[in-house]
Amino acid sequence: MISTGAFPYLLGLSAFLFTIGAAGVLIRRNPIVVLMCIELMLNAGNIALIAYGRFLNSVEGQIFAFMVIVVAAAEVVVGLALVTAIFRLGRELDVDDLSEMSE
Amino acid sequence: MTALIAVVMALAAISAIGVVLSPQTIYSALSLVVTVTMISVLFLLLNAQFLFAVQLIIYAGAVMVLFVFIIALLNPEAEDRPALDYRAMIGLAAVAAVTILVFVTARNGITYGSGGFRGQQVGAASNPYHTFAFGADAVNAAGNVQTVAGQLFTTYLLPFEITSLLLLVAAIGAVYLTRRTKEAA
Numbered sequence: 666m667i668s669t670g671a672f673p674y675l676l677g678l679s680a681f682l683f684t685i686g687a688a689g690v691l692i693r694r695n696p697i698v699v700l701m702c703i704e705l706m707l708n709a710g711n712i713a714l715i716a717y718g719r720f721l722n723s724v725e726g727q728i729f730a731f732m733v734i735v736v737a738a739a740e741v742v743v744g745l746a747l748v749t750a751i752f753r754l755g756r757e758l759d760v761d762d763l764s765e766m767s768e
Numbered sequence: 769m770t771a772l773i774a775v776v777m778a779l780a781a782i783s784a785i786g787v788v789l790s791p792q793t794i795y796s797a798l799s800l801v802v803t804v805t806m807i808s809v810l811f812l813l814l815n816a817q818f819l820f821a822v823q824l825i826i827y828a829g830a831v832m833v834l835f836v837f838i839i840a841l842l843n844p845e846a847e848d849r850p851a852l853d854y855r856a857m858i859g860l861a862a863v864a865a866v867t868i869l870v871f872v873t874a875r876n877g878i879t880y881g882s883g884g885f886r887g888q889q890v891g892a893a894s895n896p897y898h899t900f901a902f903g904a905d906a907v908n909a910a911g912n913v914q915t916v917a918g919q920l921f922t923t924y925l926l927p928f929e930i931t932s933l934l935l936l937v938a939a940i941g942a943v944y945l946t947r948r949t950k951e952a953a
Binding site for chain 1: 770773777780781784785787788793796797800803804807810811814815816818819822823826827830831834835838839841842844847856859860863864867868871874875912915916919920924927928931934935937938939941942945946
């Protein structure tokens with residue numbers, strides 16, 4: 666088991682993974698990699714939830730992390746379906762080119 | 769045990785950097801497999817056995833197989849370079865600052881006793897719907913899947929059912945988005 670001394674390191678890892686995931690969303694242009702980086706950010710949130718639940722003697726952290734995993738699975742299904750639909754239209758897979766809605 | 773935690777956390781961080789910096793999409797996916805597996809080990813060490821199994825089955829199993837399948841299907845070309853201009857740098861600095869601020873605030877919001885964290889279950893006394901309110905010893909026992917299920921199917925039954933509806937909507941949406949239309953066929 667992890668002692669309470671490891672709690673700040675777990676939060677630090679969570680913050681680091683969240684920042685890395687956000688960096689990937691900002692600098693990568695492939696929508697598949699952007700989806701993977703979103704998964705990374707959700708996983709970072711799960712680490713924080715479970716670490717808090719463990720050290721506050723609560724199972725709610727695990728339950729909310731479970732909900733986050735379910736929502737992430739649904740998000741990845743819809744996101745990859747969108748990527749497939751974009752690819753079927755003959756478009757290049759580049760998030761910088763998919764900007765019709767903003768013009 | 770401490771060395772194991774350090775190795776697991778270092779591997780998770782290094783493979784997360786690999787997800788962002790790999791030019792080939794398939795290498796990003798394989799790095800993400802390593803990351804989610806290391807995170808599942810952390811869940812196991814944090815006494816979350818159910819989440820350990822769910823993380824391995826859903827993430828390292830289903831979700832990553834879906835990613836690899838889509839990558840094999842679409843065969844995206846490698847990016848020549850990440851688009852790291854000054855706007856991205858400002859965004860990165862802002863994200864890092866906000867993340868550190870939020871985590872430091874959350875960290876300092878914890879009440880410490882003499883022996884570390886306070887040893888009472890949060891919300892158990894004030895919530896009348898805690899029909900399965902477990903004590904700290906039950907929550908921290910080795911193997912607390914039963915207590916998780918007790919809370920999940922009583923107090924959090926409605927959110928649990930709503931997630932099943934969400935999965936149904938996601939499946940219908942995926943089928944709708946990837947269907948073959950008449951003009952495209």
